[in-house]
Amino acid sequence: MDFGFDATTNRYRERLLEFMDECVYPAEHAFHEQAAGSGWSPPPMLEDLKAEARSRGLWNLFLPGERGAGLTNLQYAPLAEIMGRSPAIAPPATNCAAPDTGNMELLAEFGSEWQRKEYLEPLLAGEIRSAFAMTEPDVASSDATNIATSIRRDGGEYVVNGRKWFITGAMNPGCRVFIVMGKTDPEAPKHRQQSMVLVPRETPGLTVRRGMTVFGYDDADHGGHAEVVFEDVRVPVDNLIGEEGGGFAIAQARLGPGRIHHCMRLIGMAERAVELMCRRVLTREAFGRPLAQQGVIQDWIAESRVRIEQLRLLVLKTAWLMDTAGNKGAHTEIQAIKIAGPATVEWILDKAIQAHGAGGISQDFPLAALWAGARSLRFADGPDEVHKRSLAYRELKKHMG
Template sequence: MDFAFDARTEELRARLLAFMDEYVYPAERVAHEQRERLASPWESVPVVEELKAEARRQGLWNLFLPDDGYGAGLTNLQYAPLAEIMGRSPQIAPTVTNCAAPDTGNMEVLAQFGDERQRKQWLEPLLAGEIRSAFAMTEPEVASSDATNITTHIERDGDEYVITGRKWYISGAMHPDCTIFIVMGKTDPEGPDIRRQQSMVLVPRDTPGVTVQRAMQVFGYEDHYHGGHAEVVFDHARVPVSNLIGEEGGGFAIAQARLGPGRIHHCMRLIGMAERAIELMCRRAVSRDAFGKALAQQGVVQNWIADARVAVEQLRLLVLKTAWMMDTVGNRGAHTEIQAIKIATPRTVVGILDRAIQLYGAGGVSQDYPLAELYAGARTLMIADGPDEVHQRSLARRELKKYL
C-alpha cells in the first residue's frame, strides 16, 4: 500500500489550500452577515455565489466524481486529501466547489445508473451548478436504519408511476434551486426478496402532489448552505415510467452503491474538521491564561491536544487505506474498511470537538466560533448513512462468520 500523493494530487492540494486561505476562511463571517440580511435564509448568499465562480475559474470544481467524462476523474485516494481540506470549512468549501452532499451522491447515481436522457436533463445541470437536488429515502414512521422498512409506495399506472409517502430529513430540499428529487420507495412491497422490493425514481420538485412541508433542524441548526433538511410529502405524485433509475427492484442496490462513496467522503471531511479543531485548540491554548499560567502549560490541555493528534493520524491512515482499497478491489472488497471508518471517524472527531469546545468555554458553544456547528455536523454523522450500531452489527457478523 502506497499512500504517497502523486503529482496531480499535490498540485490540486496546493491550489485548494491557497483557495481556502484566500477566499473560503475570510468568507465564513461574511456569509453569516450576508445571510442575516436576506429576505429568506434559504436564498443563495452573494459571497458563496462569487466563490463558486472563482472555484470554477481555478479548476476546483466537481473534484469528487471519478468519472472523467463528467468530473475530475480522481481516484478515491487522490480525492481524500482534497476532501479533508474542504472539511475544515464544511459549510462553505464543499458548496462552492460543487462537492457537497446530497448533490454529490445524486450525481454519482445519475452518472452510474441513469440513462442518456436522465443524464442530459438532470446530471449536466447539476454538474454545472445550475440546479440542486435532494435524495428522499428516510421516513419518520419507520426505523429507517433498516432501509427495507420504507413504506413509500411507487405504484405503476399505465405509463406513469404514482408515488405516495412521507419522507423527512431530506437534505437539500429547502434550497430554492432544488429542482429534482431521487425518491426511494417500494414498487413490489410483497416481493419475496426484501432487497428487491425497492426502486428509485426521479421526481421533479414542481410535480403536483409534492409538498415540502417544513425545514427540520439539527441541534437547532438549519444547514442553509447545503439546502437544509426537509419533511416532504408525496401525495399521489405522478411521473413518467421513464423516470425510473435503472430497473424495478434495483433501488436497494443503487442505494448501497451511492452510500459507499458517500460514507468515505464524510469521513474525509471529518478529518478536516478535526484538524480545524486542533488548530483552534492550539491557538486558544497559547493565547489565554488561567490560574497563573497559559492554558498551553496546563497538563490536561496538553493531553487533549496530544491525544487529538494521535487520533487524527490513526484515522487518516485508515481512511487512506479504505480509499486505496476502493480503488483497487472495489467498494465490495473494501466493505469492512468502509464500515470501520464509518464507525471510528465520527465518534472520534466528536470527542476532539468536545474537548475543543471545553477549552473555549462559553465561546465554544457560541456562534462566534465554528466549533458548535462543527460538533452538530460530526455528531449527526453517527446517525447519517446508517447509524453506528448497524455498521457494528454487520462488521461483527462478518468477523464472527470466520469462526462459525
Template sequence: MDFSYSPKVVDLQKRLTAFMDEHVYPAESAYHHEVDANRKAGNPWQPTKVMEELKAKARAAGLWNLFLPESKYGAGLTNLEYAPLCEIMGRSHVAPEAFNCSAPDTGNMETLVRYGSEEQQRQWLLPLLEGRIRSAFAMTEPAVASSDATNIEARIERVGDEYVINGRKWWTSGAPDPRCEILIFMGKTDPDHPSRHRQQSMILVPMKTPGVTMERALPVFGYDHAPHGHGEVSFDNVRVPVSNVLLGEGRGFEIAQGRLGPGRIHHCMRLIGVAERALELMCRRALGRVAFHRPVADQGVTRERIANARILIDQARFLVLNAAYMMDTVGNKVAQKEIAMIKVAAPGMACQVIDWAMQVHGGGGVCDDFPLAAAYAQARTLRFADGPDEVHRNQIGKMELSRYMTAR
C-alpha cells in the same frame, strides 16, 4: 500499499489550500451575515451572493467537480487521490459547495453517472455538474426505523405509462433549498416480492411536480442550515413518467448500497478536515489564554487532550485512506467492511476532538463566535446519517465472525 500523494495531488493540495486561505476562510463571516440578513428579512431560504461568487472563482481556478472517480465527468482522481482534497474542503462549512463537492449532490451525481440513462444524465446530471441546480435524496421516513432500508413504506405504483408516488420522507437534505430541482426518491414498487431486497425502486422526482410538498425545515441542534437545510417532504399522488425510474424496478436497494459507499467515505474525509481545524483552534486558544497564572497550554490535561486528538485524527485518516485504496483496487462491495469501519470511527473521533476544543474555549466554544458548536452539531448527526453506528458495528461484527465460521 502506498499512501503517498502523487505530484498531481500535491499540486491540487497546494492550489486548494491557497484558494481556501485567499477566498473561503475570509468569506465565512460574510456568508453567515448574508444568511442572517435574509433571515431577518423573513426568508433565509435563498441563494447567497457570497457562495455564488466563490463558485465562480473556484470554477475559474479549475477546482471544480474534483470527485467522481472512473468517470469522464470528474477530474480524473481516484478515491485515494480525492481524500486529502476532500479533507481540506471539510475544514470550512462553506467550502464543499464552493467547489461543487457537497452532499447530497455528490452522491446523487455519482448515482446518475452509474445508474442513470443518457436522457436522465442530460436532463439532471449536467446541470448538477455545472452547479446550476441542486438536488436531494429522499429515503429516510419518520414512521419507520429507516436504518433498515427494507422497512421503507413509501409506495411507487405503476399506472399505465406513469408511476404514482405516495409517502412521507424526512431529513431530506437540500429539499428546502429553492435551487433543489430534483429528488432521488426510494419507495416500494413490489412490497410482496419474496426477496426483501427486491421490493424497492429508486425514481427521479422533479421537486416542482404536483403533489410534492415541502412540509417543514428540520433544524439540527437549533441550526436551520439555510439556505440548504433538511426537510420533511410529503408525496401525495405524485405522477412521473415510467422513464424516470433508475436502472429498473426492484433495483433500489442495490442502488442505495452503491450510492452510500462513496457518500459515507466523503463524509469521513470531510470530518478529518473538521477535526484538524478544531485541533488548530484548540492549540491557538490554549497558547493564547492564561488561567491560574500560566497559559492553558501548560496544563497537563490540555497537553494530554491535544496529544490524544492528534492520535485520533491520524488513526482516522489512515483508516480513510485504506478504505479509499480498497474501493479503488477491489471495489466498493469488497471494501464494505473498511467503509463501515470509517463510518463509525470518523464521526466519533470528530465529536471527541471538537468537544475537547470547545472545553479549551470555555463559554466561547458553545457560541457562534467560533465554528466549534456548529461543527459539533454536524459531526454528531453523522453518527446516524447514512446508517447509525450500531448498524455499521453489527455489520463489522458479522463479517469478522464469518471468518471463523468459515474456518470451522
C-alpha cells in the same frame, strides 16, 4: 499500500490551499451573515466563490472519469480533508457537496441517457441542486427495507405516496429534483421491493412541508433538511432509475462513496479544531499559568493528534481499497471509518469546545456548528449500530463452521 501524494494530488492541493486562504477563510464571516438573512436560498456570495473555484480548475473533484476531475479516491482524500476545514463553504463552492455528489454518482452510473442530460449535466455545471429522499419518520429507516413510501405503477406512470424527512438540501429553492426511494412490490423478496424514481420539484402533490433543525441549527446555508410529503404524485415510467426492484442495490452503491467523503471532510474539521484549541490555550491563563501548560489540556492535544493520525490512515486505506478492490472489496473498511470517523471527531471537537469555555458553544467560533455536524453523521448514511452489527457479523462469519 503507498499513501504518498503523487504529482497530480500535489498540484490540486496547492491550488485548493491557495483557494482556501485567499477566498474561503476570508469569506466565512460574511458568508454566515448572508446565510442568516437569505432564508433558505444560498448566500449570494456563493455564486462568486463557485465561479472563482471553477476558474482555478477546482470543480467536481469528487467524480472520477471524464465527467469529473478524473481523480481516484486516494487522490481525492486529502482534497476533501482540506475542504472539510470549512464545510459550509468549500464543498458547495467546488461543486463537491452532499447530497449532490452522491446523486451525481448515482445518475452517472445508473441513469438513462435522458436522465443524465436532464439532471446530471446541470448538476455537474452547478446550475441546480438535488435531494435524495430516503429517510422516513414513521419507520425505523436504519433498516432500509422498512421504507414504506409507495411507488405504484399505473399504466405509463408511477404514483408516489409517502412522507420523508431530514431530506438534505430540499429547502433550497435551487433543488429542482428529488431521487425518491419507495416500494414498487411489497410482495417481492425484501431486498427487491424498493425502486427509485426521479420527481421534479414542481410535480403536483409534492409538498416541502418544513425545515428540520439539527441541534437547533437550520443548516440553511446548504439547503436545510426538509420534511417532504408525496400525495398521489405522478411521474412517467421513464423516471425510474435503473430497474424495478433495484432501489436497495442502487442505494448501497450510492452510499459507499458518500460515507468515505464524509469521513475525509471530518478529518479536516478535526484539524481545524486542534488548531483553534492550540491558539486558544496559548492566549488564556488560569490559576496562574497559561492553559497550554495545564496537564489536562496537553493530554487533550496529544490525544487529538494520535486520533487524527489513526483515522487518517484508516481513511486512506479505505480509499486505496476502493480504488484497487472496488467498493465491495472495501466494505469492511468503509463501515469501520463510518463508525470511527464521526465519534473520533466528535471527541476532538468536544475538547476544543471545552478549551474555549463559553466561547466554544457560541456563534463566535465554528466549533459548536462543527460538533453538531459531526454528531449528526453518526446517523447519516446509516447509524453506528447498523454498521457495527454488520461489521461484527463479517468478523464472526470468518470463524463459523
